[in-house]
Amino acid sequence: MSFPNRRHFLVTGLAAGAAAALPATLAPGAAFADDPAADPTAEAASRGLRGDPFTVGVASGDPDHEGFVLWTRLAQQPLAEDGLGGMPQRPFPVQWQVYADERLRRVVRAGVATAAPEWGHSVHVEVDGLAADREYWYRFRVGPYVSPAGRTRTAPHPASYGGALAMAFVSCAQYEHGYFTSYRRLAEDHPDLVLHLGDYQYEYTRDTYTIPGGNIRDHEGPETETLAGYRQRHAQYKTDPDLQAAHAAAPWLVVWDDHELDNNWADKVPEKPEIPQPGFLARREAAFRAYYENMPLRRTSIPRGVDMQLYRRVRWGRTATFHMLDTRQYRDDQGCGDGYKNCPAAVDPARSITGAEQEAWLLDGFRRSRAQWDILGQQVFFAQRDNNAGPAKITSMDAWDGYVASRRRITQGWVDAGVRNAVVLTGDVHAHWASDLKLDYDDPTGPSVGAELVATSISTTGDGADSDPAAHPFLAINPHLKFYNNQRGYVLTRIERDQITADFKVVPQVTVPGAEAYTRATFVIEDRVPGVQQTYLRPLDPGLRAAPVTVEDTVRQETERP
Template identity: 85%
Template sequence: MPELNRRHFLVTGLAAGAAATVPAGAAHADPDPAAESAQSLASRGLRADPFTLGVASGDPDHRGFVLWTRLAQQPLAEDGLGGMPQRPFPVLWQIYADERCRRLVRSGVVTAAPQWGHSVHVEVDHLEAGRPYWYRFRVGPYLSPVGRALTAPHPRSYGGPLAMAFVSCAQYEHGYFTSYRRLAEEHPDLVLHLGDYTYEYTKNTYTSPGGNVRHHEGPETETLANYRQRHAQYKSDPDLQAAHAAAPWLVVWDDHELDNNWADEVPEKPEVPQPDFLSRREAAFRAYYENMPLRRTSIPRGIDMQLYRRVQWGRTATFHMLDTRQYRDDQGCGDGYRDCPAAVDPARSITGAEQEAWLLDGFRRSRAQWDIIGQQVFFAQRDNNAGPAKITSQDAWDGYVASRRRITQGWIDAEVRNPVVLTGDVHAHWAADLKLDYDDPTGPSVGSELVATSISTGGDGGDSDPAAHPFLEINPHLKFYNNQRGYVLTKIDRDLLTADFKVLPQVREPGAAVHTKATYVIEDRVPGVRQTYLRPVDPALRLRMEMTVEETVRLETERP
């Protein structure tokens, strides 16, 4: 594939670099006769709208961003090809300075190749810093929906407050994606997706309480065709499309984009012979790239894909996006809650040595007001045993204690001004103070962790007393818990990070309203979280008042 990679993305790069510049106020007609000719050719073989999967943008900097779409006339086709003819299609892309698409700023033509699932990635450059743009695509007579993207502030500028939301865990079968719709209505500047964007299971393998409300198409994902079909099914959801169109995204995967609880080259169940696992990993990575707004630096090469990266939002924030799956050592004592001697082995790592060195170097170089680590699994210690034994999740950072300590010591030594860890995976809202030594609860807090609940995984969940969970008593650095579905919406300025924990009463039916369950703030140079608002438990919505340790462990370890 190296020749295809180079050719396909050379076309993309030339399209971006040679794009037409049009004076402000110009009409929104096609930019030149060549574009018209390309669009005439594009219509051949198309009998239906190919923009069934929506549009997206991602990885912004102060000069531009990535634009994405994927052509699919029949998105759920079993062969994963989306009902597209096996030939390349020229795709016109356009960027506008206004929401009504009247002031064309940039445009160009890029090739959607069948070898890459007719996906399109355009890296746009030379735009103004710190402002919104609107974009769309055209193939023949078909126009895509319009999406909104933003450039980051200039690296020497703070810009205004950053409205950033983060999400994770959207199991299509367990509920509707109403949280994505409500997130889009918040008009954020940036969205972080922290993993489990899709799930790999075939119909009814992974069921939620009360049964699944809709179903996956196709078998468990193992081939490229399977993964393409599954991504297309998720991308066909209108609520997810709305969230993608609302703002640029920064994405990282967790486990279900490939296989539950996988670790580097080891599948979830290594005791079961799986000779095709590395082929499955290659297929999953390729499909992930094809369906995400990622830069060419993330083009997969066989079973490897460069996903950890750094994104700067002016002087306000540096986002360190981590990959805690591709390079980790296998879980030491299985994936569940264990008292595991391997968890404290200093040789074991959840990031791998190269990514760890990259992250520590980023801490040393950072001059941002806020250093935000976007990653997948619980960072703070969560001991479920009140006695002397430590019973912790071996799939989270608790299974890699020395690795966590090296990262934490790294930001302390670098004198990082405000380290904040963002997390998904556990299907509940949490907030925590971070410690260097969790065995000394009186020791200083050295950072903060905010955890987003799931979009839909686990079904409705239930309203719960945020102070009643036994984990909070056993682990005094844990400050907040809620078991409803939703997302976290933050406002980040120079002096304060404000986090609103948004929840929905149910997801088994579409259209639920959203409200703020609690608000926590992190003050500049004051590590740890502080609560400023708490909405009382609604007895009419309460499904379980206090989730026990046993229930939490069961829900987190008995996932198929």
């Protein structure tokens, strides 16, 4: 589905401070004036603007059966070093409209929100009162400047299943490592919903985190440590036209991982705690504020100092409940340091990756759920991945393997609650994976109790390479692991009452723009049949065949950092 051709890109958002401007309703059917001179308020509204403020796109998110969030951020000069986007230090009234048709003729909701400088001139509009389970379109205007339109939709009514849900999920987009081609291909698939599972942006200054042959493009500014730096970095990513297309294609559910703040951070502990960093909490506060300013989140996620409520539940009728988790803000620090280790702390029952409050919230959600599918949208690898064929377990301390008791409590929780179908969605590791989930990974003959689908990166670590997925040594050591692929891409799912179908989409290269995407493999999760079943595997392309992947290759790809 194509969007109307408009000169300016749009982004919608929330009034400063979250509730500062409840939308002022306009007459049904009112449309933005094609001739700015016809609007007597246009000149005053745009005072101080020297060019198009809609440079970083539009977005929507967190849909329910009555509405969704619309987002934009005004930025005439998005890469300005001060992070203010070249905007005058005053609030701007931003008109917004929601339409029932793609041609933007039937206005069903409209209003004015305030883009305030203290919130980076971002706008978040929480629209409600709409019909369930249908498409809508939206756009914005400031003075004579009109944004392009975005497409969004409402969820089915809580008592209804609705039709099949086309849901895509993604992770890990390192701007310097390649083009965001997969975002463009995802948009062309016209999903109903997109989940971003973290590492939306990376914090490093240019030429710090490099790929063989050198980075494809450069970050602006120093490593992100201040509010100005995080605002500038978010704006740079959002100027990418492929990312803008993906945001405009469907509503998003977003959660962060580590690079939105600092590699491998844990609660109030930075990546390298041995180096004194007295400013880390100020850095965390800046990162959280910039993240909220740049994402289509509801007012419940407005940060309060160094805290931000990001874990939440989103229901898609009776078909699915999405439990969006935060495995960074409340976790205990990684045991024995980062990386792959044989670490006694990994099995300490007192340690948690979610924190006690979030864990209790999740377990309560399992007990109350009546959904066909309970889906955990989260950051780091859930299933066990032992990289040692011998008796000693060597696993990633940054993943759920570093918090074994925490994983066991949550897995047992959905089993005890009688959850009909448990599915975990994951990012972080820069490769596609699929696996069965177990209560006891040391007993490969034991029953599966769920499924995990893992999306590769959009661009992080560069092109990657195809290989025989069955030849990966991790699959031999861990028989519950069923698939591996080290190309870039995303996962496109179709969620129905009787099954979830997952297409592992890949692009052959990201170091040059415009590659076409194809399905490398397809897996199905059947209703009440825990685990994954492969239904399609594309033959290897001889032109892309690489040397057999090794344990060392995989560990290096996941843990190599500046």
